[in-house]
Amino acid sequence: MAVFALRRLLSAIPTLLIVTVIVFAMVKLLPGDPARLILGQEATPQALAELRRSLGLDRSLPQQYLSWLAGAVRLDFGTSLTDNSSVSRLIAQKLPVTLELSLFAMLISLLISLPAGIVSAVRRNTWVDRLLTLLALSGISLPNFFLGILLIYLFSIRLAWIPASGYTSLLENPGRNLLLLLLPAVTLGVGSAAVLTRYLRSSLSETLNQDYVRTAHAKGLTARQVTSKHALRNALIPFLTAFGLQLGGLLGGAVITEQIFSIPGFGRLLVDAVFTRDLPVIQGVVLVSAVAVFLVSFLVDLGYAAVDPRIRYN
Amino acid sequence: MRKSQFLMAFLSAACLSAACASAQTLTVGLDADPPRLDPALSTALVDRQVMNQIFDKLVDLDVNLKVVPALATSWKVTNGGLTYTFKLRSGVKFTDGTPLDAAAVKYGLDRNRTLEGSARKNEMSSVKEVKVIDPQTVQLTLSQPYGPLLAVLTDRAGMIVSPTAAKKAGADFQNNPVGSGPFTFVSRVRQDNITLNANKNYWGGAPKIDKLVYRPFTDGDVRYANLLSGAVQAITPIDPKDISKLEQNPKFSVLNYPGIGFQGIWFNVTRAPFNNKNFRQAVAATIDREAIAKSIFYGTVTPAAGPFPPGTAAASSAIKVQKPDIAVAKQKLGGKPLSFTLLTTPGSVTTQLAQVYQAMFAQAGINAKIEQVEFGTLLDRADKQDFDALMLGWSGRPDPDGNIYDFFVTGGTNNQAGYSNKSVDSLLAKARAQNAMSARVATYNVALGTIISDTPYTWVYFQRNLVASVKGLTGLKPIPDGILRFKDVDLK
Numbered sequence: 001m002a003v004f005a006l007r008r009l010l011s012a013i014p015t016l017l018i019v020t021v022i023v024f025a026m027v028k029l030l031p032g033d034p035a036r037l038i039l040g041q042e043a044t045p046q047a048l049a050e051l052r053r054s055l056g057l058d059r060s061l062p063q064q065y066l067s068w069l070a071g072a073v074r075l076d077f078g079t080s081l082t083d084n085s086s087v088s089r090l091i092a093q094k095l096p097v098t099l100e101l102s103l104f105a106m107l108i109s110l111l112i113s114l115p116a117g118i119v120s121a122v123r124r125n126t127w128v129d130r131l132l133t134l135l136a137l138s139g140i141s142l143p144n145f146f147l148g149i150l151l152i153y154l155f156s157i158r159l160a161w162i163p164a165s166g167y168t169s170l171l172e173n174p175g176r177n178l179l180l181l182l183l184p185a186v187t188l189g190v191g192s193a194a195v196l197t198r199y200l201r202s203s204l205s206e207t208l209n210q211d212y213v214r215t216a217h218a219k220g221l222t223a224r225q226v227t228s229k230h231a232l233r234n235a236l237i238p239f240l241t242a243f244g245l246q247l248g249g250l251l252g253g254a255v256i257t258e259q260i261f262s263i264p265g266f267g268r269l270l271v272d273a274v275f276t277r278d279l280p281v282i283q284g285v286v287l288v289s290a291v292a293v294f295l296v297s298f299l300v301d302l303g304y305a306a307v308d309p310r311i312r313y314n
Numbered sequence: 315m316r317k318s319q320f321l322m323a324f325l326s327a328a329c330l331s332a333a334c335a336s337a338q339t340l341t342v343g344l345d346a347d348p349p350r351l352d353p354a355l356s357t358a359l360v361d362r363q364v365m366n367q368i369f370d371k372l373v374d375l376d377v378n379l380k381v382v383p384a385l386a387t388s389w390k391v392t393n394g395g396l397t398y399t400f401k402l403r404s405g406v407k408f409t410d411g412t413p414l415d416a417a418a419v420k421y422g423l424d425r426n427r428t429l430e431g432s433a434r435k436n437e438m439s440s441v442k443e444v445k446v447i448d449p450q451t452v453q454l455t456l457s458q459p460y461g462p463l464l465a466v467l468t469d470r471a472g473m474i475v476s477p478t479a480a481k482k483a484g485a486d487f488q489n490n491p492v493g494s495g496p497f498t499f500v501s502r503v504r505q506d507n508i509t510l511n512a513n514k515n516y517w518g519g520a521p522k523i524d525k526l527v528y529r530p531f532t533d534g535d536v537r538y539a540n541l542l543s544g545a546v547q548a549i550t551p552i553d554p555k556d557i558s559k560l561e562q563n564p565k566f567s568v569l570n571y572p573g574i575g576f577q578g579i580w581f582n583v584t585r586a587p588f589n590n591k592n593f594r595q596a597v598a599a600t601i602d603r604e605a606i607a608k609s610i611f612y613g614t615v616t617p618a619a620g621p622f623p624p625g626t627a628a629a630s631s632a633i634k635v636q637k638p639d640i641a642v643a644k645q646k647l648g649g650k651p652l653s654f655t656l657l658t659t660p661g662s663v664t665t666q667l668a669q670v671y672q673a674m675f676a677q678a679g680i681n682a683k684i685e686q687v688e689f690g691t692l693l694d695r696a697d698k699q700d701f702d703a704l705m706l707g708w709s710g711r712p713d714p715d716g717n718i719y720d721f722f723v724t725g726g727t728n729n730q731a732g733y734s735n736k737s738v739d740s741l742l743a744k745a746r747a748q749n750a751m752s753a754r755v756a757t758y759n760v761a762l763g764t765i766i767s768d769t770p771y772t773w774v775y776f777q778r779n780l781v782a783s784v785k786g787l788t789g790l791k792p793i794p795d796g797i798l799r800f801k802d803v804d805l806k
């Protein structure tokens with residue numbers, strides 16, 4: 001198992017290097033001039049030249065890339081062009097917020113998708129299944145921004161139960177932290193739950209048709225025992241992959257949801273950085289999200305291998 | 315049932331505690347996260363909302379855009395407009411305890427005009443020297459007369475920073491700003507909030523509110539929803555579409571007052587097709603400014619005749635809003651086809667506006683293609699004169715010079731058209747050197763006659779300042795620069 005993990009990690013190094021080149025090139029390909037954006041309408045040509053020099057924008061691209069990469073491997077992504085603060089510090093401030101939001105959203109998603117997926121699969125083609133399928137399809141098609149605004153309208157404006165926006169850290173005030181994250185987590189969780197419900201339904205349905213399930217039934221086990229002890233465990237393997245993908249996506253920045261609920265997370269850091277052409281921040285955030293997605297899929301792979309030994313030997 | 319009751323109790327308890335904690339706190343929603351809280355480095359309008367509370371300026375503006383005393387209690391202009399002598403208020407201290415005397419004012423002004431990367435260099439370029447005469451007197455010597463100087467000092471150029479704090483923090487001063495204003499900086503979390511506390515020892519008396527929190531909401535609907543839900547007690551700006559809803563809502567009040575900026579279209583006069591004056595005039599003649607103000611902005615903007623909004627010193631009734639005239643436009647085209655690309659930034663209002671322009675141009679047979687690029691790119695392409703026509707406005711300055719000089723003088727930093735006219739150059743320079751406003755206004759009107767006929771730019775509308783707040787908030791003054799001052803504001 002340890003060899004498997006090590007091999008997976010080493011094979012990721014070239015991939016990550018390619019990612020750094022893409023991230024760097026992508027940001028450089030953006031049209032426009034960061035110095036012009038920072039200095040705004042009042043800039044004089046001398047001020048622009050001064051700023052470009054102090055930002056290192058007058059050096060060659062390979063030089064800029066190498067010095068950026070050298071910093072990045074030591075977790076130093078430079079300083080923000082907008083307020084001079086360290087990009088690593090900004091990321092360290094914002095990442096936990098998005099991490100917490102993502103985990104909360106995935107918890108909600110699990111609470112919905114596990115029972116819904118199981119019921120759907122066990123009661124295939126009954127009215128319950130059709131109803132759940134309909135709900136899941138609506139959940140998939142409902143855009144985040146729409147659901148978010150709808151929740152704000154209902155719970156913040158009409159009922160005035162939950163503040164419409166804001167963030168308090170978990171350490172500072174756990175109650176308020178959970179309260180403020182509830183609506184955004186539901187917004188994110190519902191979409192993901194809909195996808196996961198469909199996954200679980202199809203993988204569990206498939207498993208329930210396997211021979212060993214028929215054998216278990218023949219041994220005289222109750223339907224509940226067959227489903228929970230035999231079928232579900234196997235059906236959860238593909239579900240785990242889908243879960244990992246969903247979580248990875250959220251960590252990459254729940255951009256729209258963070259925007260709607262004004263949560264100072266990773267996604268908003270990125271959006272703001274794009275608007276203010278804050279290149280070091282864009283590069284840092286994109287690279288860290290790429291690594292986060294990679295880490296989640298790595299952990300999913302490990303989990304997978306732990307559950308199903310066949311994977312390790314391939 | 316019990317579960318849901320518990321949830322309700324939990325939720326309402328949390329909301330109640332939030333409401334209690336905010337009894338003395340005023341939270342204000344802005345449309346962007348202020349990037350740089352340093353008077354020397356700031357280039358964004360939204361920075362000024364926050365900095366105005368933290369820093370005192372040498373002089374300030376009143377609701378009629380008149381320059382009034384602030385840190386300077388009086389001033390004298392002598393030596394043919396070359397010497398400005400300011401008497402300072404005595405006994406003022408920065409919030410870090412440093413005394414605010416003539417030496418500190420000299421430090422602040424010199425920092426603004428010389429700091430590397432300072433965005434103030436251009437507007438303070440006429441200042442040759444700042445001298446300390448005695449602890450309460452500061453004297454500015456200019457290299458040439460510059461009438462707009464006082465107005466310039468009502469904004470960031472005149473903000474005085476604590477020398478102790480600025481020297482200690484260095485480049486990080488923007489994250490730890492210290493001034494002598496009615497509020498002191500406490501903390502900021504990017505994209506979340508900027509928190510200020512009342513300065514209890516403020517020379518003009520302590521503010522009535524204890525704490526002032528700014529929160530950025532880039533999306534207009536989200537900003538509006540937060541006001542409705544009580545998460546913030548004031549927002550600025552309001553999307554034009556929400557104005558009437560807020561005005562009809564008895565829980566809120568709306569302030570809707572003239573601003574000092576303008577919006578319109580630049581024509582690149584250095585290349586085809588708009589090196590042809592007739593083509594520029596033809597395009598300008600198709601625009602129905604009244605219709606735009608009504609249909610896109612719900613009447614929350616004023617059709618513009620020139621660079622000086624009504625209510626400002628240089629506004630003149632002699633210059634009329636141009637009426638659309640398709641016959642004139644066609645005649646100017648002289649049967650020649652005109653196609654060009656209109657450059658603009660993305661955003662729902664700019665997109666709508668560009669499309670309305672497109673339809674108006676089409677009435678005269680002018681074919682415009684819309685190209686959208688983000689703001690930095692737009693400015694960059696404007697610098698390189700790589701465009702046909704572009705939509706770009708200006709937030710405005712209290713002195714008329716700040717709305718015209720750099721835009722139309724040859725080689726001016728805001729002269730996006732590449733426009734150059736010797737007689738306009740000399741008129742604009744003359745207006746700058748005059749001290750009496752009436753004489754300056756007369757000079758501007760002569761210059762504007764030529765500029766409007768040459769049409770390197772066509773003015774379309776003047777923005778207004780739109781602020782919404784809860785009814786219990788009182789004491790906000792409608793000062794046309796659009797910056798809210800919270801010293802005398804009360805919240806019940």
